[in-house]
Amino acid sequence: MLFGTLVYGFINSSILALLAMGFNLTFGISGVANFAYGAIYIFAGFLTWIFLNSIGINYFLSVGISILCSMIVGILVYQVIIIRVRGLILSEVMATFGLGLVIMELFRYFDFVGFRYTLPVFIDGSISIGGVYVDYQRLFIALIAVGMTLFLYLFTHHTKIGLSFRAIAQEERTALTLGINSDFYGALSLAFGSALAAVAAIVILPLGTIAVEGGYEVLINALAVCIVGGLGSTVGILIASVLIGYAQTFTANYLEPHWMILVSLIAIAVVLIVKPSGLFSHQKELEERI
Amino acid sequence: MRRKMWILGLFLALFFVWIIPGHTVRAAEPIILGVPTSLGFLEGKEGLDCINIAVDEINSSGGVNVGGVQRPFKVVAIDARGAEPGVPVSEVIKVHKKLILEDKAHIIAYGSFRSECALACMDMVGKYKIPMLLGTAMSPAMEKKVKTNYDKYKYTFRVCLNAIYLVKYLGGAMGYMGKQFGFNKVFIVNQDVAWARATGDIMIKAVFSKMGWKVVGRQAYPTGASDFSAALMKAKAQGAQVILPIFDMPQSGILVKQWKSMRIPAVLAGFISPLAGPAAWKSFDKKIDGAMNAIFEIGNIPCPKVPKSVEFFNKYKKRYGRPIEAGHSPAPAYETIYILKEAIERAGSLDGDKLVVELEKTDRHGAMGRIRFNDGHQVIYGTDPNETAMGCMMQWTKTGERVIVFPESIAEAKIQLPEGLKPAK
Numbered sequence: 001m002l003f004g005t006l007v008y009g010f011i012n013s014s015i016l017a018l019l020a021m022g023f024n025l026t027f028g029i030s031g032v033a034n035f036a037y038g039a040i041y042i043f044a045g046f047l048t049w050i051f052l053n054s055i056g057i058n059y060f061l062s063v064g065i066s067i068l069c070s071m072i073v074g075i076l077v078y079q080v081i082i083i084r085v086r087g088l089i090l091s092e093v094m095a096t097f098g099l100g101l102v103i104m105e106l107f108r109y110f111d112f113v114g115f116r117y118t119l120p121v122f123i124d125g126s127i128s129i130g131g132v133y134v135d136y137q138r139l140f141i142a143l144i145a146v147g148m149t150l151f152l153y154l155f156t157h158h159t160k161i162g163l164s165f166r167a168i169a170q171e172e173r174t175a176l177t178l179g180i181n182s183d184f185y186g187a188l189s190l191a192f193g194s195a196l197a198a199v200a201a202i203v204i205l206p207l208g209t210i211a212v213e214g215g216y217e218v219l220i221n222a223l224a225v226c227i228v229g230g231l232g233s234t235v236g237i238l239i240a241s242v243l244i245g246y247a248q249t250f251t252a253n254y255l256e257p258h259w260m261i262l263v264s265l266i267a268i269a270v271v272l273i274v275k276p277s278g279l280f281s282h283q284k285e286l287e288e289r290i
Numbered sequence: 291m292r293r294k295m296w297i298l299g300l301f302l303a304l305f306f307v308w309i310i311p312g313h314t315v316r317a318a319e320p321i322i323l324g325v326p327t328s329l330g331f332l333e334g335k336e337g338l339d340c341i342n343i344a345v346d347e348i349n350s351s352g353g354v355n356v357g358g359v360q361r362p363f364k365v366v367a368i369d370a371r372g373a374e375p376g377v378p379v380s381e382v383i384k385v386h387k388k389l390i391l392e393d394k395a396h397i398i399a400y401g402s403f404r405s406e407c408a409l410a411c412m413d414m415v416g417k418y419k420i421p422m423l424l425g426t427a428m429s430p431a432m433e434k435k436v437k438t439n440y441d442k443y444k445y446t447f448r449v450c451l452n453a454i455y456l457v458k459y460l461g462g463a464m465g466y467m468g469k470q471f472g473f474n475k476v477f478i479v480n481q482d483v484a485w486a487r488a489t490g491d492i493m494i495k496a497v498f499s500k501m502g503w504k505v506v507g508r509q510a511y512p513t514g515a516s517d518f519s520a521a522l523m524k525a526k527a528q529g530a531q532v533i534l535p536i537f538d539m540p541q542s543g544i545l546v547k548q549w550k551s552m553r554i555p556a557v558l559a560g561f562i563s564p565l566a567g568p569a570a571w572k573s574f575d576k577k578i579d580g581a582m583n584a585i586f587e588i589g590n591i592p593c594p595k596v597p598k599s600v601e602f603f604n605k606y607k608k609r610y611g612r613p614i615e616a617g618h619s620p621a622p623a624y625e626t627i628y629i630l631k632e633a634i635e636r637a638g639s640l641d642g643d644k645l646v647v648e649l650e651k652t653d654r655h656g657a658m659g660r661i662r663f664n665d666g667h668q669v670i671y672g673t674d675p676n677e678t679a680m681g682c683m684m685q686w687t688k689t690g691e692r693v694i695v696f697p698e699s700i701a702e703a704k705i706q707l708p709e710g711l712k713p714a715k
Contacts, residue, residue, distance in 0.1 A: 001527055008519040114332045114615055115543060115564035118573045126551040132523070135551035208516060208544035209564055209573060212330055213374055217514055252520035257511045258482045 013245025014145035020225035022196030028231035030189035031169030033092035036100035038219035044198035074194030078187035224264035230278025320364035324395030328373035337623035344627035357638040372403040398422035405429030419642035428485035433666025455671040461497035472715025477530035566617025571690035580708025589621025589657030602657035
């Protein structure tokens with residue numbers, strides 16, 4: 001039982017990390033609010049389903065086009081909406097959250113309701129790890145989450161684009177004086193964040209069915225992880241995912257599953273009281289001190 | 291003179307054309323049916339589809355005779371979102387109030403998705419004396435309220451199955467498996483909502499304790515939960531032979547997939563909404579053979595022994611180009627409209643009190659079998675479609691078909707154990 005809890009706790013943590021990564025890249029690292037994140041996640045899921053089932057094109061092509069379309073949506077969100085309220089964080093949050101609602105409700109309006117919306121798993125079957133059966137899809141999720149975390153860390157610390165993302169969040173005017181076009185990188189950040197949401201959708205959604213209301217849950221989970229880990233910190237996201245993921249799994253296994261829902265909320269409350277900037281957000285901590 | 295006669299003739303012809311029934315229906319004031327359901331949920335969406343089928347059928351055949359005047363039904367549907375997590379009951383009550391006060395609904399048809407909302411709305415419809423027919427909410431507390439304070443709560447009726455009847459079908463199937471395969475250990479996994487909790491509680495008290503079964507564990511998951519490994523690991527560790535799931539949320543499909551991938555050696559027999567419809571076979575990669583699922587009302591599944599259920603199922607498919615997927619609610623939604631039509635015609639009025647009296651006299655044979663209300667305003671369900679309405683247990687076969695396995699009166703096949711699971715005796 002304990003080993004099973006550890007295995008599924010790790011998988012749960014990986015799911016949380018994957019869900020939070022794109023949101024963290026956009027809002028945490030680049031400082032551009034994208035509260036339509038959950039909607040883009042659902043958009044990518046439904047789009048892949050449409051390409052696969054309604055249009056009937058190849059799986060890999062469907063996935064590729066969905067990721068590309070999600071990136072385009074990200075760019076459009078910036079160019080059409082965010083650019084008008086850029087710098088006013090509350091307005092950015094409200095505008096993108098509203099857009100997210102519109103996207104999700106449009107899916108509902110166009111009848112994307114029911115249990116037939118599912119995506120295929122990468123490889124069918126399961127494997128026994130120390131007597132605990134785990135399906136291959138969950139193993140893929142864990143692997144991809146670890147890989148993406150590493151990629152995101154290296155990308156934001158060792159590439160020009162990644163450093164530009166961080167620069168526009170730290171001090172936009174200084175970034176402009178250094179030749180960093182903040183609007184270009186802002187839009188690019190939204191595109192990358194949306195692509196990460198799409199990757200998460202394609203990897204995680206095969207576990208169940210695609211449901212419109214799933215978009216809200218994704219946003220809440222991503223927010224919880226980012227608040228606990230500290231906005232903008234890839235390492236913080238990883239550690240927060242592990243903390244919340246394991247706390248949820250242990251709660252489900254050793255207390256009652258219906259308490260799981262409280263874990264993220266308690267974690268958010270505790271972090272906001274003890275360390276409002278999050279466990280690993282040095283940049284925000286400095287801002288708070290100033 | 292001749293010209294005058296022509297004009298008079300033309301006038302008379304126009305007059306008679308005007309008073310033919312179809313035109314009268316269009317001209318007469320419509321009977322407003324308020325439909326406050328959860329359109330984001332399959333049961334809500336397909337339920338509304340079925341209401342529209344019934345309303346169109348009735349309107350095209352002349353409408354409803356209200357005291358000698360043919361009047362059409364008019365549906366005013368609002369997505370009250372009562373099924374969604376986080377939507378407060380007060381919001382759902384507001385929607386009901388809007389339908390009654392602003393849209394002037396004469397009847398709330400197919401109201402209040404969740405029991406929590408339905409129970410709260412009973413007070414409101416009682417205040418305005420508007421009949422409300424429920425089609426999804428399942429908590430037996432509704433009947434208790436009607437019985438204990440009849441004058442206040444008599445306006446509420448339930449057409450769909452309630453938790454007690456569900457227990458009877460589930461219990462019957464469990465008893466059958468106990469006899470046939472010697473099973474006596476069960477693990478209950480339920481959604482943390484009123485109807486599912488009530489169903490689990492009643493199953494323990496009224497079924498398992500009486501049958502001598504051991505409930506080796508029970509876990510409740512909040513709406514929206516997406517990992518069920520904890521319950522499945524516990525079920526396996528405790529040696530459960532049957533897992534009884536009770537869920538109506540989309541994410542419960544994950545439980546089915548995990549049950550298969552974690553190779554849990556137990557029969558999955560209960561209610562998981564994504565497992566009920568024909569699309570589940572493809573959605574779950576053709577790996578659900580052996581799983582048993584309750585279909586709360588026949589008609590949602592065609593039952594060859596009840597021809598009207600097959601007729602209704604095919605009617606839906608013909609109109610919408612796809613079969614009914616929800617195991618709960620579409621057939622009651624359709625029947626609700628015909629129940630109302632008959633009651634209104636008997637009452638000859640839309641007065642709430644008169645309608646209640648006539649609704650209580652309902653006795654019709656429809657897609658769900660014979661439909662009559664008990665003294666708690668609940669449609670009576672049983673095992674003989676000529677006497678009562680019917681629910682059933684179906685099982686997925688290896689070829690991806692749904693066959694009814696319980697009750698025996700309408701069964702198409704015997705219960706088969708999934709591959710790899712052996713009888714205990």
